């Protein structure tokens with residue numbers, strides 16, 4: 333990618349990673365991603381905000397070839413997809429100072445072995461003059477690491493938000509064009525890394541509301557020229573109550589669990605409760621995470637294998653527990669042959685969730701009529717709990 337002009341003296345640099353399909357060896361990226369950096373030329377000082385994933389080092393350094401002087405390199409976040417090329421930039425511009433939040437300094441010394449004398453740390457609200465332009469630093473911790481900050485270019489009303497408001501989306505569009513596509517990619521991104529820090533993110537959102545923002549330039553995905561699109565979406569994901577939705581991750585070996593899942597889906601649908609079911613044998617875990625953003629209830633379903641729940645169900649339960657979704661109710665469906673530890677093992681894995689546990693349903697062998705009746709009762713309980721809690 334060539335560097336692209338956003339407006340006079342402000343450029344987008346970085347790379348579009350069309351082929352990346354997994355992030356942190358954990359997060360599925362069906363639509364690739366981008367790593368955005370920004371170059372701002374003030375009348376007196378030139379500053380680079382963030383760098384690039386080290387995999388794109390050569391492309392990134394080429395974008396800096398015609399930059400004669402760099403006064404400051406601002407690193408908003410220590411994760412290597414944005415900080416990984418800092419050592420190369422500092423090597424090319426030895427006079428440049430590296431501006432970070434106080435927490436970021438130690439992290440980048442550890443992760444990138446950058447010498448202490450290179451750093452300048454900035455407090456929340458501190459400003460940096462580039463001559464005719466002023467950058468204000470806004471600490472926005474836990475998006476999704478503790479050291480994260482944003483940079484607000486006061487004269488141009490541009491918020492450089494790093495991971496905050498980002499979307500894992502590879503596109504040749506510098507600005508958002510297809511809003512629905514970006515909304516989906518940004519929701520996936522929020523679900524996969526930010527959801528566990530909802531309370532801090534809510535505070536960060538409130539803090540940013542004090543700023544007059546014309547444009548949001550994140551470190552992943554296209555730039556928002558209508559910031560309200562992504563700000564309102566985050567308010568909804570973070571602060572709105574859960575929806576009348578059950579998320580049902582399941583796995584089945586010989587169809588017993590599958591028959592139980594089918595019955596529960598039918599029984600819930602008949603009672604006006606929406607369901608999103610995910611067969612863990614084939615599911616995209618990012619999509620599951622996205623649905624957890626809104627769900628009021630989670631029901632996990634697994635057969636017994638090797639004396640406990642299927643490993644795929646264990647993984648899903650562990651992930652749900654780590655993502656800390658808004659869900660208020662949880663239950664479990666399970667089938668077994670001769671012994672069963674599915675319910676205690678899964679219950680233990682989700683003990684970090686602040687939920688009410690509704691009576692699990694177990695079937696010895698293939699489900700019989702009494703199992704289906706118990707599942708109908710569970711559906712009735714879920715619908716009743718949603719109604720009672722005012723969940724629409």
Ligand code: FEO
Nearest residue numbers: 409411413476495
């Ligand atoms: Fe895009 Fe947390 O790095």
